[in-house]
Amino acid sequence: MKLNMNKEELRKFLLHAPQSSIIKYVENIHPVDVLDVLHENVDDRKDILNRLPEKFIADILDEAEIDEKYEILMEFSENKQKNIIEEMSSDELTDLLGILDENKANKILAKMTDEDARVVRQLLSYAPDTAAGIMATEFISLKTDMTVCETLKYLQKYGQENENIDDLYVVDKFDKLKGIVSLKELVTKDFDTKISDIVHTKIEGILFNTDQEEVGHRFEKYGFLTMPVVDNSNRLLGIVTVDDVMQILRDETTEDIHRLAGIDEGEKVDGTLKESIRSRLPWLIINLVTAILASSVVGIFEGTIEKVVSLATFMPIVAGMGGNAGTQTLTIIVRGLALGELNFKNMKKVFFKEVGVGVLCGATIGVIIGVLGYIWEGNFIFGIVIGVAMILNMVVATISGYLVPIVLKKFKVDPALASSVFVTTFTDVLGFFFFLGLATLFLRYLV
Amino acid sequence: MKLNMNKEELRKFLLHAPQSSIIKYVENIHPVDVLDVLHENVDDRKDILNRLPEKFIADILDEAEIDEKYEILMEFSENKQKNIIEEMSSDELTDLLGILDENKANKILAKMTDEDARVVRQLLSYAPDTAAGIMATEFISLKTDMTVCETLKYLQKYGQENENIDDLYVVDKFDKLKGIVSLKELVTKDFDTKISDIVHTKIEGILFNTDQEEVGHRFEKYGFLTMPVVDNSNRLLGIVTVDDVMQILRDETTEDIHRLAGIDEGEKVDGTLKESIRSRLPWLIINLVTAILASSVVGIFEGTIEKVVSLATFMPIVAGMGGNAGTQTLTIIVRGLALGELNFKNMKKVFFKEVGVGVLCGATIGVIIGVLGYIWEGNFIFGIVIGVAMILNMVVATISGYLVPIVLKKFKVDPALASSVFVTTFTDVLGFFFFLGLATLFLRYLV
Numbered sequence: 001m002k003l004n005m006n007k008e009e010l011r012k013f014l015l016h017a018p019q020s021s022i023i024k025y026v027e028n029i030h031p032v033d034v035l036d037v038l039h040e041n042v043d044d045r046k047d048i049l050n051r052l053p054e055k056f057i058a059d060i061l062d063e064a065e066i067d068e069k070y071e072i073l074m075e076f077s078e079n080k081q082k083n084i085i086e087e088m089s090s091d092e093l094t095d096l097l098g099i100l101d102e103n104k105a106n107k108i109l110a111k112m113t114d115e116d117a118r119v120v121r122q123l124l125s126y127a128p129d130t131a132a133g134i135m136a137t138e139f140i141s142l143k144t145d146m147t148v149c150e151t152l153k154y155l156q157k158y159g160q161e162n163e164n165i166d167d168l169y170v171v172d173k174f175d176k177l178k179g180i181v182s183l184k185e186l187v188t189k190d191f192d193t194k195i196s197d198i199v200h201t202k203i204e205g206i207l208f209n210t211d212q213e214e215v216g217h218r219f220e221k222y223g224f225l226t227m228p229v230v231d232n233s234n235r236l237l238g239i240v241t242v243d244d245v246m247q248i249l250r251d252e253t254t255e256d257i258h259r260l261a262g263i264d265e266g267e268k269v270d271g272t273l274k275e276s277i278r279s280r281l282p283w284l285i286i287n288l289v290t291a292i293l294a295s296s297v298v299g300i301f302e303g304t305i306e307k308v309v310s311l312a313t314f315m316p317i318v319a320g321m322g323g324n325a326g327t328q329t330l331t332i333i334v335r336g337l338a339l340g341e342l343n344f345k346n347m348k349k350v351f352f353k354e355v356g357v358g359v360l361c362g363a364t365i366g367v368i369i370g371v372l373g374y375i376w377e378g379n380f381i382f383g384i385v386i387g388v389a390m391i392l393n394m395v396v397a398t399i400s401g402y403l404v405p406i407v408l409k410k411f412k413v414d415p416a417l418a419s420s421v422f423v424t425t426f427t428d429v430l431g432f433f434f435f436l437g438l439a440t441l442f443l444r445y446l447v
Numbered sequence: 448m449k450l451n452m453n454k455e456e457l458r459k460f461l462l463h464a465p466q467s468s469i470i471k472y473v474e475n476i477h478p479v480d481v482l483d484v485l486h487e488n489v490d491d492r493k494d495i496l497n498r499l500p501e502k503f504i505a506d507i508l509d510e511a512e513i514d515e516k517y518e519i520l521m522e523f524s525e526n527k528q529k530n531i532i533e534e535m536s537s538d539e540l541t542d543l544l545g546i547l548d549e550n551k552a553n554k555i556l557a558k559m560t561d562e563d564a565r566v567v568r569q570l571l572s573y574a575p576d577t578a579a580g581i582m583a584t585e586f587i588s589l590k591t592d593m594t595v596c597e598t599l600k601y602l603q604k605y606g607q608e609n610e611n612i613d614d615l616y617v618v619d620k621f622d623k624l625k626g627i628v629s630l631k632e633l634v635t636k637d638f639d640t641k642i643s644d645i646v647h648t649k650i651e652g653i654l655f656n657t658d659q660e661e662v663g664h665r666f667e668k669y670g671f672l673t674m675p676v677v678d679n680s681n682r683l684l685g686i687v688t689v690d691d692v693m694q695i696l697r698d699e700t701t702e703d704i705h706r707l708a709g710i711d712e713g714e715k716v717d718g719t720l721k722e723s724i725r726s727r728l729p730w731l732i733i734n735l736v737t738a739i740l741a742s743s744v745v746g747i748f749e750g751t752i753e754k755v756v757s758l759a760t761f762m763p764i765v766a767g768m769g770g771n772a773g774t775q776t777l778t779i780i781v782r783g784l785a786l787g788e789l790n791f792k793n794m795k796k797v798f799f800k801e802v803g804v805g806v807l808c809g810a811t812i813g814v815i816i817g818v819l820g821y822i823w824e825g826n827f828i829f830g831i832v833i834g835v836a837m838i839l840n841m842v843v844a845t846i847s848g849y850l851v852p853i854v855l856k857k858f859k860v861d862p863a864l865a866s867s868v869f870v871t872t873f874t875d876v877l878g879f880f881f882f883l884g885l886a887t888l889f890l891r892y893l894v
Contacts, residue, residue, distance in 0.1 A: 028649035032669055063670075152599070152634055159635035166613070166631070166672070183630055184613070187599055188606035202475035220697055222479055223510075223690030225613070225672065242689055243670030246696075250667055253700050254782055260704075261778035262771060269783030270793045273803045280775050281808050287771045288812055291764040292819070299760045305752075312759040313746045316875070317738045319763060324709060324734045328727050331708035335701055336716030346717045356720045361728050365735055372739070428763070 011037045014048045023053055031059040038072070046075050054080070058087030061096075069096045070104075082111040089163065090116070091136040091244070094123040123238075131215050132208035134248065135229045135238030140168045142181065142195050149191035151181075164241055166225040170199055177205050177228055177236040205230030208237055215240055216249040217340050256338055259416035260331065262287065286421055294319070294428035301436035308446045310377055311439055314369075314386055318435045321365055322393035322427030329354050329401025330423050334416050337409060347406075354398040362394030381445040389435035393427060400426040458484045461495045470500055478506040485519070493522045501527065505534030508543075516543045517551075529558040536610065537563070538583040538691070541570040570685075578662050579655035581695065582676045582685030587615045589628065589642050596638035598628075611688055613672040617646050624652050624675055624683040652677030655684055662687055663696040664787050703785055706863035707778065709734065733868055741766070741875035748883035755893045757824055758886055761816075761833055765882045768812055769840035769874030776801050776848025777870050781863050784856060794853075801845040809841030828892040836882035840874060847873040 005013060010033060014022065034052070038045050038060075049057060049072065057076075061069050061084065069092070073081055085093065085108065093112075097105045097120060109117045119137050126132035140162060142151060151168070159165050168186065170179035179199035189198055205228040206215055218227065219242055226239045255265035264279035298305075298315065305311050333350075336342035342350060370387025374380055404422045405415030439446060452460060457480060461469065481499070485492050485507075496504060496519065504523075508516050508531065516539070520528055532540065532555065540559075544552045544567060556564045566584050573579035587609060589598060598615070606612050615633065617626035626646035636645055652675040653662055665674065666689055673686045702712035711726035745752075745762065752758050780797075783789035789797060817834025821827055851869045852862030886893060 028647055030669055152638075155634045156637055159631070163631070165634070183634060184606070184610070187602045187612070187630060187634060190603055191599075200475055202472075220693045222477055223693070225689070242672070242693075246667045246670070246689075246693065249693075249696070250786070253704075254786070257700075257704055257707075257778060257782050261707075261774050263775050263779055267779060269779050269789045270797055271800075273800050273807075276800060276804045277807055280772070280804065281811060283775070284768065284771060284808055284812055285815075288764070288768060288815065291767045294767075295760050295762075295764050298763065299757075302756045302760060305759050306756045309749045309753045309756075310746075312752050312762065313742050313749060315742075315759065316745065316763055316766060316879075317735070317742050320738045320741075320871075320875070321731065321735060324731060325727070327708050328710050328730070331704060332710055332714060332716050332723075335704050339697070339701070342716045350717055353718075353720050353723060357723045357727065360720075360724055361731055364728060365731055368732075368735065424767075428767070432763075 007033075007037055007040065010034070011041055011044065011048075014051060015044060019051050022051055026053060026056050031056065031063045035060055035063055045072070049075050054083045055087050057084050058089075061088055062092045066095050066099050070100060073108075078111070081108075085111050086113065086116070089136050089138060090119050090123060091134060091238075093120050094133075095128070097124060098128055126208065129212045130208065131206045131210040131212065131229045131240060132237060134212050134215070134244055135208075135240050136164055136244075137238040138162050139164050139226075139236075139239045141171050141236070142168050144170055144179070144194070144196040144199060146195045147191065148186055148189050148193045148195070148198075151186060151195060152191075164226060164239055166241070167228075167239070169228060169236060169239070170195065171236050175235040177203070177230050177234055179203065180228065182225075203228075205234065205236065206240065207232070212248050213252050213338065214340070216245050216252065219245045220249070252338070255414075256334060256416040259414060259418075260334060260420055262420065283421075287424075290421060290425040290428070293425065294432060297429055297432040298436065301432075301440060304436055304440045304443060307443065308382075308439060310382070311436060314373060314376075315432060315435060317369060318386065318389050318393055319428045319431035321369075321390060322397040322431045323424045324397075325358065325361060325394045326397035326401040326423040326427045327420065329357070329398045330405060330419050333402055333405045334419060337405060337415050351402055354402045355395065358395035358398030359391070361398075362391035365394065366390035377446075379446060381442050382439075385438045385442055385446070386435060389431070389438055392434045393431040396430050397423070397427045454480075454484055454487065457481070458488055458491065458495075461498060462491060466498050469498055473500060473503050478503065478510050482507055482510055492519075496522050501530045502534050504531050505536075508535055509539045513542050513546050517547060520555075525558070528555075532558050533560065533563070536583050536585060537566050537570060538581060538685075540567050541580075542575070544571060545575055573655065576659045577655065578653045578657040578659065578676045578687060579684060581659050581662070581691055582655075582687050583611055583691075584685040585609050586611050586673075586683075586686045588618050588683070589615050591617055591626070591641070591643040591646060593642045594638065595633055595636050595640045595642070595645075598633060598642060599638075611673060611686055613688070614675075614686070616675060616683060616686070617642065618683050622682040624650070624677050624681055626650065627675065629672075650675075652681065652683065653687065654679070659695050660699045660785065661787065663692050663699065666692045667696070699785070702861075703781060703863040706861060706865075707781060707867055709867065730868075734871075737868060737872040737875070740872065741879060744876050744879040745883065748879075748887060751883055751887045751890060754890065755829075755886065757829070758883060760823075761820060762879060762882060764816060765833065765836050765840055766875045766878035768816075768837060769844040769878045770871050771844075772805065772808060772841045773844035773848040773870040773874045774867065776804070776845045777852060777866055780849055780852045781866060784852060784862050798849055801849045802842065805842035805845030806838070808845075809838035812841065813837035824893075826893060828889050829886075832885045832889055832893070833882060836878070836885055839881045840878040843877050844870070844874045 014037065038048065061072060064072060076084065097108060140159065155165065166183050168181045169177065172178050179201040180203050181195060181199050185198050208229055208231050225242050228239050229237045231237055258265050258267060262283035267276060267279040333342060366387040369390050370383040373386040374383030400423050405419045408419060409415045485495065508519060511519060523531065544555060587606065602612065613630050615628045615630065619625050626648040627650050628642060628646050632645050655676050655678050672689050675686050676684045678684055705712050705714060709730035714723060714726040780789060813834040816837050817830040820833040821830030847870050852866045855866060856862045
């Protein structure tokens with residue numbers, strides 16, 4: 001649902017239309033669309049921003065990536081910065097302050113009201129990738145003896161400044177979370193219904209230190225629009241909203257996908273050459289080291305290869321197929337961990353299944369390649385050697401594909417990170433070792 | 448926010464509590480939690496289901512995976528099935544009918560009211576992975592001359608049966624989409640405000656045949672709770688809601704991750720051994736064919752390897768590093784395409800960046816491995832051969848990592864599917880060819 005203008009039309013409108021019509025029109029424009037225009041026309045940024053109302057600028061800042069927030073804010077005079085900051089939501093302000101150095105952060109804190117500054121300081125004390133780190137502190141709390149009509153009048157008075165009203169909360173005098181009323185439920189009940197009649201009381205908040213990815217999966221599972229965040233004493237600290245969560249899930253998944261392939265989590269497809277090199281070269285160098293390790297295994301067996309040169313031809317197949325099988329297992333385990341589908345209950349079952357996959361796929365591929373090896377070399381033992389090496393390597397592949405991410409997770413390292421380098425090292429080193437080692441053992445039958 | 452019972456307590460409650468207290472309590476239980484209990488206790492399924500109210504069973508069915516929907520529904524008598532179907536939402540019923548054979552589908556259609564059956568038949572005519580395929584037809588439409596108070600009274604009367612009221616829609620007498628009022632906005636305005644004063648009219652619906660992944664990304668970008676789906680004449684057909692979209696995005700991403708690794712999109716981490724073998728073995732066999740293709744390139748050069756056996760030692764490094772670089776590019780391109788960050792505008796720029804990455808990373812890795820080769824063999828030309836082969840292969844790697852997914856997309860094949868097999872075939876075949884070919888050319892300097 002964007003405005004019926006393309007980006008270029010929007011740019012011209014924002015630059016040249018009378019400011020009065022911009023101000024009137026602006027509520028029909030989504031801040032994300034203006035942000036797109038600002039991205040693509042950096043030279044016009046200052047001019048465009050200075051024609052927009054302060055509330056709308058705050059909305060744009062809420063949608064901007066964090067490093068961009070600061071750049072945009074700095075386009076304004078000190079006074080105007082202060083007004084814009086007042087309109088911004090606490091969670092977005094916290095993100096902004098979180099990346100600034102202390103000096104800059106203090107300057108911005110000084111521009112806030114005492115109350116806002118206190119809230120933001122509090123929010124800054126939570127780890128940024130937890131429920132509390134992503135929550136907003138703006139929410140509406142109700143008393144149970146209010147009626148639906150009274151609640152609506154309350155929302156008419158105080159709801160407009162608050163974007164997070166998809167659910168309303170009931171707390172006791174110690175701020176403990178007692179219940180939740182969805183806005184949907186509120187508006188479908190007669191005006192004189194009491195809140196106490198429609199409040200859901202059997203609810204559980206998210207503990208403040210829950211990992212943000214876990215928070216995301218709960219939203220996915222239950223389809224909520226907001227969720228309450230509580231401390232250890234069940235005091236309501238703030239709420240998390242579905243729109244923030246969607247972006248977090250997208251970023252976490254991109255991070256996993258990138259890490260599995262050896263790319264920095266932050267690399268953008270349309271980033272600069274320098275950023276790409278910085279993101280990928282270190283990983284390639286790590287891979288080079290492990291590749292050299294694997295090839296030094298080959299080096300040990302050069303004497304054997306010299307006698308049976310076809311070993312060199314078949315060598316990459318054994319290692320490569322192990323790598324493929326390992327990557328399959330690794331991927332399903334990493335994604336299973338990320339989605340919470342792999343847990344203590346089914347861990348053992350999954351392990352035996354993966355070993356089974358290694359044995360059965362290994363046997364199938366081993367028989368095929370064994371027969372081909374036999375035909376190619378005209379030597380039965382050659383076929384046996386490559387077939388057995390293939391089976392052994394595929395079993396190693398699935399076992400390492402299973403164990404590596406789980407061990408990394410135990411040590412609190414992201415299972416997606418560095419997993420594939422470990423797994424391919426195992427399958428390369430052992431693949432070459434099994435194949436060339438067996439060939440050396442049976443050398444007299446091969447020459 | 449789940450019920451304060453663990454799964455075992457919930458199971459016992461559902462099986463043994465008086466039915467009256469279940470019916471009273473059930474609105475505090477999330478259907479997803481009951482679904483979890485049903486998953487893990489298949490033997491109790493029928494008993495538990497038969498104690499639940501029909502509306503709640505419909506809610507459970509709305510949350511269940513499609514093949515499960517049918518199984519659960521079949522636990523009931525024909526009569527009860529009819530009642531449950533009446534409570535289900537049109538989009539979920541459509542999903543269910545979409546997987547059944549015609550006979551079964553007709554049986555279920557016969558149990559619906561004529562009007563519902565007509566709607567579902569219409570929905571079945573849309574492609575399931577498009578906006579229209581995932582939309583619900585239940586939404587509230589308003590007239591612009593209503594006041595906020597009248598609208599609230601209307602919602603009190605008709606809103607309870609309708610879960611999709613986060614946004615309300617204004618259509619003209621030809622059903623054309625004219626505007627949208629968010630529920631948030633409605634409840635924060637005075638009772639006598641006219642809808643015409645708060646309606647957003649500059650909106651654009653999603654065209655019915657838009658791909659569901661694209662729909663998902665618009666939700667992510669704009670943070671909407673619902674979006675309207677329209678036909679070519681801008682008639683409002685239905686709406687898509689954020690909770691459905693989150694599940695779609697999760698599944699689409701899992702599909703991409705799985706396909707990049709050569710796993711069936713539907714494989715579950717805790718599935719059966721048979722399912723895993725069926726998902727992975729075909730892919731391994733395809734990889735085997737390409738591995739044999741690559742090794743037949745090695746076979747051509749057996750004569751050269753016989754003379755300089757160290758070539759066998761370094762051979763896997765050239766091919767492997769090309770594979771790594773290719774996977775990096777491939778992954779960033781596939782994800783960029785999926786997120787819509789790679790488009791016609793920046794396609795050329797990204798291509799040249801990737802070539803640059805290939806040249807620069809290739810040069811760095813090429814120099815390192817060239818020096819190591821020189822030291823290992825004590826032969827300067829050997830170092831040059833492996834270094835140059837590495838540079839060439841890394842450039843091939845980034846170019847094929849860029850081109851393969853884009854070409855697949857042009858041919859309307861999922862860029863994640865089969866991309867990696869193509870890219871590694873290129874880097875293996877050409878990696879061996881460059882290295883061993885150059886070695887053969889300069890053979891007299893190597894022996």
